[in-house]
Amino acid sequence: MSESLIAQQALEPKPSPMAVAKMKKDEAYIKVVYSRPHLRNRKMIGEQEPYGKVWRLGANEATEITLTEDVKLGGKDIEAGTYSMFAIPEKDKWTLILNSELGLWGAYEYDDSKDVARIEVPVKKNSEKYEPFTIQFNEMGTKMMIMWDNLLVEVPVEV
Incomplete structure (x- = not known):
């Protein structure tokens, strides 16, 4: 492959x-590394990503979460460490999964x-529509929010 082709590919925006x-918050630091697929006129959750099936929670490599201190996520005690994070989406709730195996491509x-925790959280309708899959924390650091299309999943965080 020529250097110019490699350089051109590096400049092209990635689909996800x-x-x-x-x-x-205090001494605790939480970092989530994930890939952001876009809707691109598709119905994703419930169709492209079917209900009741383990999903990588994003695209490409499995999403990973790193915790520098022990925390509570969704009321469950989670020890400091790095975990793969998956989800089982349902129409009214999602089950978030923290798994000890790292470096996975998707959920294949x-x-x-190797599950460390399973956390059930309700699904809400979001007032905004999110084209790209998005994970963020609220300003107070008390919720990890997962948003896509008009769906909102909020995971309580206690440090």
Whole structure:
């Protein structure tokens, strides 16, 4: 491959670029690394990503969350460390999964025997429509918010 072709590919926008959501509260630091697929006139959750099936929570590599301190996510005690993060979307709730295996491509080799926690959270309708899949923390660091299309999933965070 020529150097000019490699340089051109590096400049082209990726269809699902990587992103980082992070928050710091007291001594705790939480970082989520994920890829951001876009809707592109598709119905994703419930169709492209079917209800009841483990999903990588984004695109490309499995989403990873790093916690520098022990925290509570959705009321569950989670030890400091780095975990893969998956979801099982349903119409009225999502089950978020923290898994000890890292470096996975998607959920193709997901192994539930390595689950550290499963957290059920309700799905809400968002007042805004999010074209790209988005994970962010609220300003107070008390919620991790997952948004796509008009869906909102809020995971309580306690440091």
